[in-house]
Amino acid sequence: VEPPKKTERKKRWFWLLPAALLGLIAGIVIALHYVPGYQYNRGVACLERQQYQEAEKRLLRAVSLSPNNVSYLNRLSGCYYLMGEWEKAKEVCLKTIELEGSNEEAYRRLVLLYEKNKDYEAINTLIQSCSDREIRSRYGDYLADPPTFDPAGGLYYQKQNVKLIGNAAGTVYYTLDGATPTEESDVYTAPVAMESGSHVLKAFFVNAYGVKSDVVTENYYIDVTVPTAPTVTPASGEYAYPTQIEVDLPEEGTVYYTTDGSQPDANSQVYENPIWMPVGYSKFRFVVVSPGGITGEETKMQYTLNLHPVLNTEAAQNRLLLNLKDAGILSDIQGSIEGKNGQNRYLYRYPLTVNENHYYLYREYYEEADGSTTATPNRYVVNYISGECYRIEQQPDGTYKLYHIDPKEKTDETTPESRSGNNP
Numbered sequence: 195v196e197p198p199k200k201t202e203r204k205k206r207w208f209w210l211l212p213a214a215l216l217g218l219i220a221g222i223v224i225a226l227h228y229v230p231g232y233q234y235n236r237g238v239a240c241l242e243r244q245q246y247q248e249a250e251k252r253l254l255r256a257v258s259l260s261p262n263n264v265s266y267l268n269r270l271s272g273c274y275y276l277m278g279e280w281e282k283a284k285e286v287c288l289k290t291i292e293l294e295g296s297n298e299e300a301y302r303r304l305v306l307l308y309e310k311n312k313d314y315e316a317i318n319t320l321i322q323s324c325s326d327r328e329i330r331s332r333y334g335d336y337l338a339d340p341p342t343f344d345p346a347g348g349l350y351y352q353k354q355n356v357k358l359i360g361n362a363a364g365t366v367y368y369t370l371d372g373a374t375p376t377e378e379s380d381v382y383t384a385p386v387a388m389e390s391g392s393h394v395l396k397a398f399f400v401n402a403y404g405v406k407s408d409v410v411t412e413n414y415y416i417d418v419t420v421p422t423a424p425t426v427t428p429a430s431g432e433y434a435y436p437t438q439i440e441v442d443l444p445e446e447g448t449v450y451y452t453t454d455g456s457q458p459d460a461n462s463q464v465y466e467n468p469i470w471m472p473v474g475y476s477k478f479r480f481v482v483v484s485p486g487g488i489t490g491e492e493t494k495m496q497y498t499l500n501l502h503p504v505l506n507t508e509a510a511q512n513r514l515l516l517n518l519k520d521a522g523i524l525s526d527i528q529g530s531i532e533g534k535n536g537q538n539r540y541l542y543r544y545p546l547t548v549n550e551n552h553y554y555l556y557r558e559y560y561e562e563a564d565g566s567t568t569a570t571p572n573r574y575v576v577n578y579i580s581g582e583c584y585r586i587e588q589q590p591d592g593t594y595k596l597y598h599i600d601p602k603e604k605t606d607e608t609t610p611e612s613r614s615g616n617n618p
Contacts, residue, residue: 229259230255230256230259230260230263230266231256233252233253233255233256233259234252234253234256234265234266234269236252237249237250237251237252237253237255237256237269237270237273238269240252241269241272241273241276244276246273246276246277249273250270250273250274250277253266253269253270253273254270257270262293264290264293264294264297264300267286267289267290267293267300268290268297268299268300268303270286271283271286271287271290271300271303272303274286275303275306275307280307280310283303283307284304284307287300287301287303287304287307288300288304291304295324295325295326296324296325296326296328296329298326298328298329298332301320301321301324301329301333304317304320305317305320305333305336308320314336314401314403314404314405315405317333317336317403317405318336318337318338318401318403318405321333321334321336321337322337334361334362335362335363335401335402335403336362336401336403336405337361337362337401337405338361338364338399338400338401338405338406338407339360339361339399339407340397340398340399340407340408340409340410341358341359341360341366341382341397341398341399341407341410342358342359343356343357343358343359343395343397343410343412344356344357344359346412347395347412347413347414348413348414348415349415349417350388350414350415350416350417350486351416351417351418351484351485351486351487351488352416352418352486352487352488353387353388353389353390353416353418354387354388354414354416355385355386355387355388356385356386356388356395356412356414357385358382358386358397360399360401361399361401362401362402363401363402364399364400364401364402365381365382365399365400366381366382366397366398366399366400367379367380367381367382367397367398367400368380368382368386368395368396368397369395369396369397370386370393370394370395371394372394372396373396374396374409375396375397375398375409377400382397388414388416389416389418390416390417390418390419391415391416392413392414392415392416393413393414393415393416394411394412394413394414395411395412395413395414396409396410396411397409397410398410417486418486418488419484419488420484420488420489420490420491421444421447421481421482421483421484421488421489421490421491422482422490422491423480423481423482423490423491423492423493424441424442424444424449424480424481424482424490424493425441425442425493426439426440426441426442426478426480426493426495427439427440429495430495430496430497431497431498432497432498432499432500433471433497433498433499433500434499434500434501434502435501435547435552436470436471436499436501436544436545436546436547436552436553437470437471437497437499437547438468438469438470438471438546439468439469439470439471439478439495439497440468440469441465441480443465444482446484446485447482447483447484447485447490448460448464448482448483449464449465449480449481449482450462450463450464450465450480450481450482450483451463451465451478451479451480451481452478452479453472453476453477453478453479455477455479456479457479457492458479458480458481458492459481459483459489460483460487460489465480467592470544470545470546470555471497471499471544471545472497472499472544473499473501473507473544473545474498474499474500475496475497475498476496476497476498476499477494477495477496477497478494478495478496478497479492479493479494479495480492480493480494480495481493499545501545501552501578503552503578503579504578504579504580504581505554505576505578505579505581506578507542507554510542510554510556510576510578510581511540511542511554511556511576512527513576513581513583514540514556514574514576514583515527515528515529515540517583517599518538518583518599520601521599521600521601522601523599523601524538529561535562535563536560536561536562536563537560537561538558538559538560538561538570539558539559539560539561539567540556540557540558540559540574541556541557541559542554542555542556543555543556543557545578546575546594548575548586548594548596549596551577551579552577552578552579553575553576553577553578553584553586554575554576554578555573555574555575555586556573556574556575556576557569557573558570558572558573558574572585573585573586573587574586574599575596583599584596584597584598584599585597585598585599
């Protein structure tokens with residue numbers, strides 16, 4: 195058999211090459227049919243040419259190949275929006291949000307779609323379900339959140355003016371008698387005044403689009419009972435011996451007092467223990483302030499304490515300095531201390547009685563060379579009749595013990611007085 199001629203072989207290749215190229219192209223076309231990115235890009239190109247039917251076909255194919263790609267879904271919903279297929283656009287947007295709860299494009303398109311039908315309830319429901327703060331803020335005007343109460347419900351010891359705050363432009367309706375509010379109820383325009391008693395405050399919010407919030411309830415208990423004037427003993431008058439001023443402490447509240455004639459309040463001196471009456475004329479004013487800050491009625495007391503002492507406070511102080519020097523505690527009566535640059539100072543506080551004997555009380559301070567002072571733990575008393583000097587300590591039960599100022603035995607104690615008093 196003779197081999198084919200050269201011209202015949204050329205004819206065969208001439209027909210085989212085009213067939214191979216056509217097969218290759220067909221294979222590529224078939225392969226591209228299964229490439230989601232290719233289908234998506236073709237769909238976008240069709241959208242730009244306003245070929246919406248072809249764009250829908252391409253984008254649907256891309257979504258079928260990659261169903262969780264939110265970019266593909268957003269393009270598809272946009273395509274349906276431009277085609278006027280709004281229900282289909284909503285469906286795709288909702289699916290997008292299921293996949294990505296913070297997809298702003300899907301929320302924006304849904305809001306536009308609901309607005310077309312004036313379905314503001316649906317917008318409120320949609321944005322309420324969104325956990326993304328930025329998106330909630332952007333569409334906050336559509337929300338109808340329950341109003342907030344400032345202050346919140348609870349027990350208060352003074353009158354309250356409660357603010358009802360809506361989340362956006364709109365109207366708050368409320369009731370104070372426990373009834374469920376409606377749009378026929380009172381409209382909130384100013385803080386709601388809460389007087390003494392029990393109050394059930396209910397309210398709801400209607401936004402500018404007519405969407406209503408849920409009704410919220412807060413309970414308020416206002417107790418503005420004014421405390422009674424405190425009971426103070428002894429009675430106002432003149433006294434010849436050191437005397438303690440005592441106040442009956444209330445079950446609730448705090449007692450405050452002043453001695454300068456000013457009105458006492460919660461910023462004044464707190465009464466905690468009996469007060470030794472000052473020498474001469476004094477004026478006390480006492481009040482009780484409730485836990486809620488309500489100031490009660492006032493008790494005014496006036497006293498004159500005339501001791502008729504043998505020693506005045508300055509002479510008694512000199513007697514104390516001599517005793518401390520004799521005991522070796524001080525180097526001289528100026529208060530100098532051996533081995534220290536500073537000096538002790540003794541400040542008169544008030545008269546007091548221990549074991550039926552009457553004394554002046556002095557508090558010890560150490561004064562540095564630069565003039566700065568520090569209180570020491572030591573307190574001393576001087577009998578203003580006999581001039582006897584003692585170191586004094588108050589016991590946990592409120593009674594006092596006196597100790598002789600002695601260089602050898604500084605802890606000899608006398609019998610403690612049976613009465614209690616405030617810390618000297």
